[in-house]
Each structure stands twice: as C-alpha cells, then as structure tokens.
Amino acid sequence: MSYRLQDRGRLIDRSDKITFTFDGKTLDGFAGDTLASALLANNQMLVGRSFKYHRPRGIVASGAEEPNALVNLGHGARMEPNQRATTTELFDGLTAVSQNRWPSLDHDIGAVNAHLSRFLPAGFYYKTFLYPRAFWKSVYEPFIRQSAGLGRAPEEKDADTYEHFNTHTDVLVIGGGVAGLTAAKAAADAGAKVLLFEQTAVWGGRSPVDGGIIDGLAASAWVDRTVAELEAMPNVTLRLRAMGAGVYDHGYVLGYERLTDHTPDKDGPRHRLWRIRAKQIVTATGAIERPLAFAGNDVPGVMLASAVRDFQENWGVVPGKRMVVATNNDDGYRTALLLNAAGVEVLRILDAREGGGGELMGEARNAGIRVDCGRGIGKVSGGKRVKHIQICMTNGTGGAMEEIACDGVAMSGGWSPAVHLWSHTGGKLLWDEAQAHFLPDFSRPPTGADGQAMVRTAGSTSGPMELAAVIQDARSAGADAANGAGFKAKTSKRPSVETATEAPMLPVWQMPGRADYHLKSKSWLDFQNDVKVTDVELAAREGFESVEHTKRYTTLGMATDQGKLSNINGLAVLANALGKPIPQVGTTTFRPPYTPISMGAIAGEARGEIFQPVRKTPIHGWLDAQGADWEPVGHWRRPYAIPQKGESVHDAVMREVTNTRENVGLLDASTLGKLLVKGPDAGRFLDMLYTNMMSNLKPRRCRYGLMCSENGFLTDDGVVARISQESWLCHTTTGGADRIHAHMEEWLQTEWWNWKVHVVNVTEQYAQIAVVGPKARTLLEALGGMDLSADALPFMAWADGKIAGIPVRVYRISFSGELSFEISVRAGQGLALWEKLMEAGKVYGVMPYGTEALHIMRAEKGFIMIGDETDGTVIPQDLGLDWAISKKKEDYIGKRAQARAHMMDPDRWKLVGLQTLDGSVLPDGAYAVGEGINANGQRITQGRVTSSYHSPTLGCGIAMGLVHRGPDRMGEVLEFPGTDEKTYRARIVSPVFYDPEGEKQNV
C-alpha cells in the first residue's frame, strides 16, 4: 500500500489541509501536493486504465513524463480531459475522475481486452477491420469510435480566459534546475537580458532530491541562493509554471505558462502563451529516466526509481512498505538509500550489472541493504498492485531464482537527455554507447538567421549525468549563449562540487535478456498506448524497418506523453529485432509542444467577440438598431436586409427591391474601396491596371472599369472618377480595397518604380450612401444645397457641394438601373447625413435596403458581381464585357494572357441569362447537364448558374450563368438537376432582364 511518511515532504505544508475528490470519493491532501502525491497518500494506487487492454494502471513517474495518471479534471465549463496527475497541483475542491473505464475503475468491462491481448497485436485494427467492406460504416466504425479516446471531450464553452504575450530577449533559458540556473547566471552576468522558464512550481529540478554539495552548500541551499541572486538582477526575469513548449526558426519559442490552474478562484487568464523571440536559447530540460522492460512492469506499484524518491522527499509519500529496487546504473541506489533512510524496508537491490555499482553500492551495503548483482526482475505478479516479484539472471531466459513478496518496485533503466527542444528546429543527435542514450550533436546545432548556433543545451540535456559535469556544461552553455547574443561572457570561478563517483551503466532493453515470448508479451514499452516488446518485434518481422513506420504501426510513442518514457526502449528493441545498431535505426521526429498545451492558450484572446475583426461602417450602429440581418463580406458586416417588425427576411428583400424601384431606397455603400491615385504618371498607370482606357477620362466624369490579374482573369471592377488633371479616385469592390491597394503598390514599387504615382487608400475616410430610385433626386433636392438636375449632373458625372449643410461629393452612377446618386461624405458625418436622408425621405417613402436587394437589382440589369460571375478562372471576354476592353492599348495587365490559345477558344463557357420555364428559382451553383458521361463516369456538364434570385420586379426567377458557347444558343432550354431531386428547365436569354435601354437610370 502507498502511504504518507511523517517526516518527509519538503514541498508540502502539513498545517494546510485541503480536500479533493477522486471518482466521487472525498480525500485529503496538503498544500504543496500534486494530485498524484495526494492520491498515493490516500493509498489510491490504481488511477486509470490503459488505452487498449484496459489494464489497471498506477502512477509511474513524478513529472511531465507520466504516461498513466491521466484524469478528467473539473466539471461543466471547466472540465478538461487527460490532465496529468503528476503535474496537477492540488487545490481545495479539486475534482478528478479516472478515465477509460466502465462502469468503474475497479470493475471495468473493457478489461476483457487484456485476456484477448494475443488477438489484439500491433496493427490489429488495420488487419481486422478491412473486410467485409460493407461492415465498415455500420459495424466497425461505431465500435471503434465507442472504444477510442481517453477522457471525454468537454461539452460546455470554456469559462476561462487565455492570452498571448510577446516578448524579446537576448537569452532564453528553459529549465530551472541546477543547470538552468547556472546557465542563466552566466548569461546574466555577461549583461544579457535573460528570461528563465521552469515548468514546475519550484526551482531546482532534481538536485534537492538527488543531493550533492555545490560551493560548500547542500544543493537545495545553493538553489535558493542562486534564485535570490537572479531575482536581484534587473536584466533577469524568472517564471515558474512556465514550460518551453516549442522551439522554432529564427529564435522563436512558444512558452506555456499556467497561471491559475492551481488557484482557480483567482482573477485573470488561466494560461498564457508566450511568444518569445530570443537571440539565443539554452535548453536545460534535464534527462528522463527510462523504465526497464520486464513482465508486469505496468502493475500499479512499479515506478521509476527517481519518481519513488521524488514522491518520498518532496511530498512524503511512498508506494510500499517493502520495496525492491531494480537498476542497471548507479542512480537507482540513490532511491534505495533514501528509502532506507526514511525507514522504508528495501528488500533487495537488483543490479543488472555483474560487477555492480560504484561508491553508492558500498554505501547501500553499509546501510545494510542486500545488493544482488547480475540480477533482474523476471516477472511482477499482482493485479491492481504489486504482490510478488521473481528474481532472475540479467541475461537468462527468465527462470525464477527466487520469488519475494513486496508491495513496490523502483526501476531504473538509465537516463536519456530531454533533447526535444534541441531537436524541434533541426538539432541533430549522436548515440552515446557508454550511457546508451542520444545526446545533442554539438557540431550540428539548430542555426539562426545568421547561420550560427541558436540553441545550446545545458547540463544533463547535453549528456553528462554527474553534478560536477552538469554544472560545468551549464556554465559554458550560458556563457556561449551570451556571446552568441553579442555580449562578452566573464570568466568566473569554477564552483566546487562534491558528488559520488559512479560505475558505468549497462544497457538493458529486455529483462531478462533472453526472455521468452510470454514474458516479452507482458513487458510494456509504451504504457499509455499499450505497446509491448512483442508488438515492436512483430512490426520488425512484418517489414517495418523505419522507426517512423514502426511508430505509426504499433502506436509506440503516439500517446499524449509522446513517448517520453518509451522512445529509447522501443527503438532499442526495434534495432535488436532488425539486427542493426541503434543509431542506424534513429529516432522519430520530436515535434512541439513538449507536453500538451490547452486549446484556449493557442487561441489566446481570439474568441467570442474578438475571434476575428469585424469591420463596421459609420452607419453600422443605426442599421443594427433597426434589426438588420447581417452577412459577412470580407471582414465587413453588411446588412443582407433590414426586416421590419414581424417581417421575414425574404419578404423584407422583396419589399426593399420594390420600394427602391418605385420610390427611393438608401444603401450603405461605405464598404466599397476608394483609392486615390495621383501623380504625373497616374493616367498611364491606370491604363495598365484597367482593361479599358482611363487616361482619357475627362475630369468630373466617371467610368466603369475592369481589372485583371497577369493571368488574364477578372479580379475586380468598379467606377473610376477623374478628380483633376493628375488624380483619379478608383472604387473597388468591398472585398477588394486592401487587395487592389496592395496590387497597385506592388506594380509601382517592383516594376514601374520610376513612374510618378502615389496611391492613398481613403476607403475609410468616407462614408458612402447610395440614394436610389425614381424619387432620389426629389429627396436630395428637398434637403437642398446642390443642383442635381440632369443638366448640372449628368449620368456618369460627379460634383462637389453641400447637402443639408454637409460637404459631400455626389457621383451619379447606378448599379441598380434606377436614377441613383452615390454620396460620399466624411466618415465622421456619415451617420448624420444618413439620418437626415431618412428623415427628409419619409414623405417619399424612403427605406434602407440591404445587399440582397442590391444583388437582385443588379441581376435584373444583367450587371456582373465579382465573386459570383467570376471565380478566378473567368476572363472579361467570358462575361460579354469586350466593350470594356480597350483595343487601342498596347498593353495592360492581363492582355497577353488573354491572347493565349485557350483564352481565345470559342468553346469557353460564356455569360447568359437563364429563365426557368415555370418561373421558379434555379438553385444557385446548379450545373446544366449535357448528353453522356465523362471519363470519370460523371454526367457531362455544359454550364452552371452563377447568380439566381426571385425578381419581385418581374415576378419570376431570374438567373445568370456561364454556358458553353452560351450567347450563340439563345432560346435553347437547358436542364439543371437540383440537389432536391428535381430537374429545373431554363431557357437561355439575354442577361439584361430589366430596362435594357437604360431609360430609368438616365433621367
């Protein structure tokens, strides 16, 4: 049983008792506990079930590498699955629920999978669920979905807030252990601005538990002193609970700070994502202990040796009263010595090495602990906790030499540097035979924008595991980083370090070395994803030679812990099975984040109201108050329609069209782009940009123009007004303003940089109000101030003046076919003018109208809309717009492309009007079908609908479409199958349905 000791636990405050629940049971813990230590203190050894076989699982590790102890934390809007108990700080009222079990953790139906494990080998899903094909949808997929996934997805909207924070630093140090502190100090002493991150809530890393003497101080005292020194330096920022999640190119690093996970009642964001730009990065992320692969190594009570002593020293809990330590290196002895010192019975140290260990072995024997060399664990028995172990020869076949009863096992398979961050952006690795691990290849580091090393490792991340070497490595890493960031590192006195000398470790990838299939099939590599030694061997036999393929086939290292414990063991087994040296097999790719980060942190501030910018015109608020039905147009919101009380949106659209055609309507046209193009070469420039001629436009006149890309495709359209001899105002589509502005600047800056042209984007300087309808002039004249008669302001002219005392520019242009004035007014006065127009227009029946009425009216007139009639493959010639393409101009952007053979092809689809025979509305986007099928077995198509509406003016459906040789086929009837199983029949007609002579707009 696991329990709390009375005289250990440096991180807990026994005077501060707190309460939490696990699977509904109320339990006690202390301030300073993690959820894991508190569960162990309550003898809750069983914490979850494994993914595939639903095996009982206990806590294995003490930190971020923990694969088993994943729980659902919190409830309702604060529920989150897959939270690691070992990194979850306990708080009063914490609620945790175990995962992957039903109906309960103790009695789990899915555990039957464990008895079927022989039939659920690696690749089981790929092999089993293939046939019969018809079973996939109705049988296999529902079954797999039912059993897939750890934890449950939250159902409510997250109640917490999150944020990003950008910062720039000279040196970023990741990891606040002895190495990180040393490196930070060295860099800071050189004058560099230093940011130091530590993922846990305390400084010092492993050193306060592992011991050693630095500069005559116990490690923990040295840590306190160094932290105090760093805190006193103005150029150093220290952050706890902050993880280095990912290292990217050019010194960009994502950091993940957990602010209120441990104090949920506190105000402010829960997590903060740091977006750091560092000149130099030092990763002092330490090393991770490896498990040993022996049968039953997943039984609750079998833990990493380092975790056992962490739990004892930090939180005062131990997994058992009678412990066995199995190790292949000297570090395991530290656990045995500490357990023994705390009064826990250490039955045996099983040292896999024939010759045993170094100084620490002597200490253990002196302390009265029995050490057996050349021995290992053959098998652990027990279901939900350890009961017995069988002792075997390290290199035997597993025959039990002895069986002893115990209730806990501490295992140590050696240490692997946490090289993840080094590897994220291209740092290469070397295999170290002596320590049997990968370490950074310093000759091939991640490089920065200057081509020089950008990431350095410090301490055990670099390979050395002994304290003196760790500190020495960290000092030079810190100094190198400062130098790399442009500072001059000082030489300082090398600290004195006292630590035990160690004997070499012995790589052990399977215990015992010649274990039979039965034992190997119970020797776990990946605890979370249930990958055993036999699975990796099977993959090798089936031809998966690449470690990346083996990973995906067996799912080794693919769980939420990303193989922190399983990686090296797994690829060593693969290498053995393939008969290749380990470095030749290589590692899988390390990818960010180091441990999972919350979705909320990734989103940061971008949620709810500010998920995306919403652009609003000066009249937006007025329209909103009138109940506008909004639609997004780019980032703008435009009113689709403005329904009156009790009116449907469709009815509102019909009313708006009819009222505008019969009386007068107001449209907020402020979103249209307005680009001022000015300079001696402006005319010449616009002639290159537009397909038609703009240089010969007379001042005070307007002209409709088309813009194409260099590919020839129509990209924007709008009315151009010539303001003066050297300046033009170009209107663009709503979505086109920024794009066309950028397009103009691109040509001016990168191609015709000697041309004297300035472009100023004045889109938002002006609100623009379209006053449209037969009574438009009457309404404006009622407000007074300008002569807007046909003589004073003819169609396609503009004039400056005042209306209702407000300075305006009036463009006489029409997109509806009605008498129409577009009034441009400074944005700050846009709403005032709009309100005056509404007020004065009451007697004329003025009503605002929205974008759908606008669309219907333009479609009735056969005017195209960029984005409806065009889709990036349509040239102006396809739309019958040849009249707007100058034949005189030698060149314009897109001209050469439009002369390419397939652009001139008479077989292109071209614009026509479409009118259904029964007056119904064609489905937008529907295809006209022809005879026969194509090579893919699909119906031949000969056209498609690009715009389709019910026209209240004509009382029937009207549409435009692109049809194969359309204009040559007037009167033909085409068939358009709808998705509603109906076939629509429509006749090819002229796209101009209303007032073809333009009599209404020209009055």
Place this chain on the structure above:
Amino acid sequence: MLILQCPYCGVMADETELSPGGEAHLTREGPGASDDAFHDYLFMRENPKGVHFERWRHAYGCGKWFHAARCTTTLQVFGTYKAQTTEPPKDIRDRITKARPGWTWRDYA
C-alpha cells in the same frame, strides 16, 4: 518563424507582419512575348533547396516591398534589399558566396 529586417524602415519584422510575394527578379513578359516565354513568366519557378531570392512586403509596417536572400533549408538569411532592382546586388551575392561557396541560382553564382 522568419524574422526579416525591412531594408526601408529597419524594423526586424516578424513573419506575421509580412506578406510573401514569391520568387524575386522575374522579368515581365507582355504583348509580343512568345507563348513559351509568357508561359515561363507566369508559371515556371526555381523552387531550390538552398539559396533563394524572394519578395516580401512589409504589409503590417511601412508597406514597402523588399527582397530577401535566404537558404530554404536552414533559413539562414544572407540579406534583405530594396525591391527597385532587377538583380541581386553584388554585396548580397558576395555574402552568399562566403556562406555557401559554389552556390548557383538561375544564372547567378
């Protein structure tokens, strides 16, 4: 995350403050160009592994277009320079030669 120095305003601009503009130093082909020449101008690009010349716009800054010479594999930046030029300036090419002896890109070396 690329961080490039805008040669106009001197700002070290984050990739998210820039907009990309594809390959640099294309020669525009217009009316009169052969089909092949125009096709190449529209569609054919270098796509090198190594030294490359690109166009970027300091879109969230001064709005100016500039060119960047960089390595597509290591992201080493050899230099940025103003866009009003039809070929990579000599000092940039010299710097590349120093870092990547024997480099070639189109007709440059």
Place this chain on the structure above:
Amino acid sequence: MSDVKSVTALGGKSFGGLVRVAEAPLQGMITVRGDLGLASVKEAATGLTKAEMPATGRIETGAEGAIAWMSPDELLVLCAYADAAPSVPKMEDTMAKDFASAADVSDARAMFRLEGALSREVLAKLSPADLSVEGCAVGQMRRTRLAQVPAAIWFTDDETASVICFRSVADYVFALLKTAAQPGSAVGLAPAG
C-alpha cells in the same frame, strides 16, 4: 467646414483595467506622400505642425501637432481636426512643383490612448513588435499589428501610448485592449524588460 459636427468611431469610449484605455477625441491626420528629402515636403509638414522632420521610424511633436515617419516616402501629419481638411490644399500648393501628395485621412482612423505603467505590457499581448523600452523608446513610431489588424503605436512617455488603427475596426481594437488590460492579467516582467 460643416454645420454638422463630426463624431469619432466610438464616441470617446473608455475602460479602466491594468491601464486606462480611452478613445481619443477627433484628431486631424494628413497623409503626405513624396520624397521626404524635398524642401517643399518638409515645409508643408513642419509649417503646419511646428514640429521637426522625423528621422526614420520616429515621431516628432511640435507646438501645433506632430509628424510621424510612416515609410520612406510617407508622413503622417497630426494636427487639430478642424485644420486638417483646409490644410490639404495649402500643403498641395506648397508642394505643387514637386511630385508629392497630401490627403486628409482624419476620419479614416480611430485613435486610442493607454495610460499606466503597464501600457507596454498590455500592447505586447497583442503585437509581435518589441515594445519594450529598448525596442520602442519614447518618440519611436512602430507600425505593426494588434492581433489581426494593422496599427501604429508610439509612446509619448514611458507610461502613455497612442494607438492608431482604421476606423472600421475601432470596436475590435477597443475590445482587444480591454481584454488585454483585464484585471488580474498583469505579466509582471522585470522593469527593464
């Protein structure tokens, strides 16, 4: 000008959190394009504002306004709102002989002021630019982005920042600043950073 008073995008909305955020009152803004070395361009800008010509990336304040360097051929001239529209033709006259342009953009923008010791921190939650004292000293003009929209930022002293964005996104930027300044969200960097 007009019988009708202009209004700002948000009518002077404000919020107090980690810092005080307030929409500034009407502000005259004129974009000047041209070779910044031209005497006429200099005369047009400095004549109106009584400010010095700014060096690259800087903003200079004078008795009647300020001049900000926006790009190698662009200035933003800040003046009284009422002066902006009538000044544009005068400036164009001053620069008539040269290739240079001026345009009134006062209504195209919204402006915010941030006041408080944490102004730099609040803005750094939203912008990738280095807004530390070293990265953006008082008097520097930094054009960058705030979350997803363009913005220009400068500090008039170490605790006061001005932000200019497009008028259409004034609501968005105000909501961003409010979120970044929410109580309890101080980052607490070392003062130097």
